Amino acid sequence: METPRYPYVPEPAIRRLPWYLACVQRLRAQGVEYVSSTAISQQLNVDASQIAKDLSYLNIKGKTRIGYEVAQLEQGLNDFLGFHKCHNAVMMGVGSLGKALIMDSGLSRYGLDIVAGFDVNPELIGTEIAGTPVYDISELAARxxxxxxxxxxxxxxxxxxxxxxxxxxxxxxxxxxxFTPFHFKTSPEITIENTSIYAHLAVMYNRMEQR
Structure with missing residues (x-):
């Protein structure tokens, strides 16, 4: 089956789509067959018009007075997000955070399979973490x-x-x-996604103080 073709989807919309997927997955588990953008909005605190616009990028449209078919909406979101596909990854650094991510079975449910870890610590090299082998970082290119x-x-x-x-x-x-606080530049052909835990903490602390 051919992979569906989608128009350009803005990054803010892509970041919201997993929220919608989690919502419709809960609804399907509850036996709900149809859902409106208004109902999704009430659960996620995102404007209904924004939800409809985001889904329109994926060529998903609801029916007047009925809304979206939950099963079809879930499939459409899964197809676009690629969570049902397997993406092999390596963990660079298997300290406390790296180890926790390797052991997080939830990542595999979203298509990320960490197949190996790499580190410089001789006490870790040659061991396994939840069945995932750990190699010397110098072996990355060869493996x-x-x-x-x-x-x-x-x-x-x-x-x-x-x-x-x-x-x-x-x-x-x-x-x-x-996952490091360091944001770097590299070849434009390399996709980089920065997830700075410390930056999120800074935002959270700041908002707490303002309130």
Missing amino acids: RESLGAEIAVLAVPVEYAAEVTELCVAAGIKALWN
Whole structure:
């Protein structure tokens, strides 16, 4: 079956789509067959008009007075988001955060399979974490292709982030999920998604103080 073709979808819309998917998955589990954008809006605190606009990018349209068919909406969101596909990844740094991410079975439900970890700690190299092998970081280039991994998750100390990034790019990694506070620039062909826990903490603390 051919992969559906979609128009350009703005990044803010893409970030909201998993919210809609989680919502309709709950509804389907409850036996709900149809849902309106207004009903989704009430659960997610997103304007109904914004929800309808976001879904229109995926060529998903509701029926007047009925809304969206829940099963069809779930399938359409899954097809676009790619959560049902398997994407192999390597974990760069298997300290406390890296280990926790490897052990997070929820990631595999969203299509991310961490197939190996890489570290410099001799006490970790040669071990396994939840069945996932840990190798010396110097072996990344030699092992990356056989692992079938094009994604690297960065959970290394910030002072090594730039060096490890260069190592990943040289090894043929195509996308980086960066958990370090360091934001870097690399080839435009490399996809980078920054998830700074510390930045989110700063925002949360600031908003708490303002309130």
